[in-house]
Amino acid sequence: MAEPVSAPKGTYDILPDDQPLRRWVVSQAEAVFQRYGYGRIDTPTFEETRLFSRGVGESTDIVRKEMYTFEDLGGRSMTLRPEGTAPVARAYIEHGMHTLPQPVKLYYHSPMFRYESPQSGRYRQHHQLGIEAFGSAAPEVDAEVIGVLAALYRELGLKELDLRLNSMGCRECRPGYSAALREFLAKNTEAFCGECRERAQLNPMRTFDCKVPACREALETAPRLTDHLCPACAAHHARLQECLAVQDISFVPDHTLVRGMDYYTRTTFEFQSPLLGAQSGVGGGGRYDDLVETIGGPATPGVGFGTGVERIILALARGGGTPPGPRHPVVYLVALTDEARREAFSLAHQCRSLGVAAELDYMSRSAKGQMKQAGRSKARYAFILGEQELADHVVTVRDLVSGIERSLPGQEAVSLAAAQSADL
RNA sequence: GUGAACGUAGCUCAGACGGUAGAGCACUGGGUUGUGGCCCCAGCGGUCGCGGGUUCAAGUCCCGUCGUUCACCCCA
Numbered sequence: 001m002a003e004p005v006s007a008p009k010g011t012y013d014i015l016p017d018d019q020p021l022r023r024w025v026v027s028q029a030e031a032v033f034q035r036y037g038y039g040r041i042d043t044p045t046f047e048e049t050r051l052f053s054r055g056v057g058e059s060t061d062i063v064r065k066e067m068y069t070f071e072d073l074g075g076r077s078m079t080l081r082p083e084g085t086a087p088v089a090r091a092y093i094e095h096g097m098h099t100l101p102q103p104v105k106l107y108y109h110s111p112m113f114r115y116e117s118p119q120s121g122r123y124r125q126h127h128q129l130g131i132e133a134f135g136s137a138a139p140e141v142d143a144e145v146i147g148v149l150a151a152l153y154r155e156l157g158l159k160e161l162d163l164r165l166n167s168m169g170c171r172e173c174r175p176g177y178s179a180a181l182r183e184f185l186a187k188n189t190e191a192f193c194g195e196c197r198e199r200a201q202l203n204p205m206r207t208f209d210c211k212v213p214a215c216r217e218a219l220e221t222a223p224r225l226t227d228h229l230c231p232a233c234a235a236h237h238a239r240l241q242e243c244l245a246v247q248d249i250s251f252v253p254d255h256t257l258v259r260g261m262d263y264y265t266r267t268t269f270e271f272q273s274p275l276l277g278a279q280s281g282v283g284g285g286g287r288y289d290d291l292v293e294t295i296g297g298p299a300t301p302g303v304g305f306g307t308g309v310e311r312i313i314l315a316l317a318r319g320g321g322t323p324p325g326p327r328h329p330v331v332y333l334v335a336l337t338d339e340a341r342r343e344a345f346s347l348a349h350q351c352r353s354l355g356v357a358a359e360l361d362y363m364s365r366s367a368k369g370q371m372k373q374a375g376r377s378k379a380r381y382a383f384i385l386g387e388q389e390l391a392d393h394v395v396t397v398r399d400l401v402s403g404i405e406r407s408l409p410g411q412e413a414v415s416l417a418a419a420q421s422a423d424l
Numbered sequence: 425g426u427g428a429a430c431g432u433a434g435c436u437c438a439g440a441c442g443g444u445a446g447a448g449c450a451c452u453g454g455g456u457u458g459u460g461g462c463c464c465c466a467g468c469g470g471u472c473g474c475g476g477g478u479u480c481a482a483g484u485c486c487c488g489u490c491g492u493u494c495a496c497c498c499c500a
Contacts, residue, residue: 009491061498065425083500112500117425119494128500260499270499281500308500336458367458375460386458400460 010116010124020327025156025312026109029129032152033107036144038131041106043087049077055086055295057262059203066114080113083261084130084306085288086295092134093297102135109309121279121311130285132304134292139236142267142287143243145303149271149283150249156312159319161271161282163249166226166257167237168205170265171290173230178204180223191218208256224255236266263288267303273311275318282315283307330421332374332400333360336367336386343385343410347395350414356421375400380420383413 007013014022030040053063068080081087088106091097097104109129116122131148133141146163153161169177185192185200185207192200192215196207208219229237244251251269259268270284285305292300331351335344344360351358359377361370367386374382384396384405394407397416408416 006491066498114499116498117496118492119496122499126500130500278495279499283500306500311500332460334459363452366453368454368456368460369452371458371460373460382460384459388458396459398459403460405459 010118036148038105038107046078049079068113082114088132103133105133107131127309128306130306134302137301139239142240142303147247163251164254164257164270165251166268168264177225177228205258263291265289273315275315282311328378329357329359331358331381331417332379334370334384340385354418356417
């Protein structure tokens with residue numbers, strides 16, 4: 001035998017039994033998004049590399065070490081989409097959506113690719129559901145975006161989620177804060193780990209991510225961005241909190257919530273689940289008022305979120321979600337002779353043409369074996385065809401729930417199944 | 425990229441001290457000359473991740489490698 005090939009590291013197959021739950025999650029999400037007025041957009045699976053290096057930011061981990069980048073045959077540098085916001089912003093610009101009535105509200109469901117070391121809830125290819133609202137700087141839009149995600153989680157039955165909320169300020173107030181924080185870090189440099197000292201240079205706010213207890217303790221006394229917000233950012237943040245209250249959404253302020261993309265301004269948020277272990281983030285996002293301009297479009301504010309399908313499914317599985325059952329056939333055809341097999345194939349076709357899910361044996365199983373399959377398939381009826389039935393031009397219809405059998409002409413049997421099928 | 429644990433049948437897992445591979449489930453057939461879900465019997469199914477080493481002998485010990493899992497990092 002040739003050497004078997006397996007799925008690439010960090011990827012996995014989504015088998016038939018996995019599909020119903022996934023499709024349910026996605027369809028619930030689409031229903032919520034549409035109810036809030038978001039329209040679906042699909043962007044390419046790969047983009048020019050510079051979209052991400054510019055949009056997401058050169059200093060981010062994503063750009064520095066996690067992108068699937070390749071050169072195409074024309075010598076252009078391309079990258080498999082690592083996140084959803086930059087591509088949608090690109091499409092917004094490319095299609096002149098700034099000429100539409102604002103805000104322009106879009107949603108997506110797309111695979112994302114990041115070259116990371118896989119672990120529980122983290123893959124090299126994963127799927128995100130996300131929304132983006134472009135063109136309005138109103139805090140009400142931030143609140144709506146968070147409200148959409150909260151509504152989705154509620155309708156999926158996700159329990160025990162914590163919402164963390166922060167403000168990153170804007171280009172008016174962040175530089176002053178960064179300077180203050182940098183000064184603090186420089187003054188206390190011996191209190192921090194090597195990595196934090198590095199981060200202090202690149203992007204001082206990233207030090208808040210550090211899990212080293214000593215660093216955390218040292219950061220307790222660090223200046224907080226929420227205390228340095230300019231009046232406009234402070235007013236925005238205050239109004240957002242009012243709008244969350246209106247929607248009955250509670251949150252915990254977390255001034256250390258610094259997300260992995262450089263484009264965030266003002267609002268950042270993240271829903272976390274204690275059920276997920278180390279990868280506790282189920283979904284999050286924020287405002288990115290400079291992103292569109294950064295990648296070459298007209299100055300346009302925006303807010304959005306991304307939420308991981310795999311993480312939702314994991315949290316659902318661990319928190320007792322509601323997995324919808326798979327679809328069963330209505331009819332299983334049992335054929336006992338070669339001639340009966342021909343008739344069974346024909347009846348299966350008739351059933352299926354009428355929208356009735358029908359299954360039959362292709363493995364030459366014994367009568368008992370076929371009945372066993374019929375039972376296993378959870379079909380409502382077994383249509384049994386043998387010498388006797390063919391001679392009498394009937395099929396034996398066995399109700400697999402009650403065990404009651406009766407003889408019916410083929411057409412009537414099919415009609416019976418069609419009626420049953422309509423009730424489902 | 426770093427650290428730890430694990431890798432035996434399709435799946436879940438046994439295999440003290442190295443001695444020539446087992447169970448349950450699943451699958452197929454039979455018990456019922458043409459009838460499921462329970463039960464009984466039988467059968468099918470394994471290069472013990474891969475490569476090297478130690479040994480008379482390696483699933484078992486050693487080294488390497490790949491993969492999985494968990495954690496760090498970061499994120500969905």
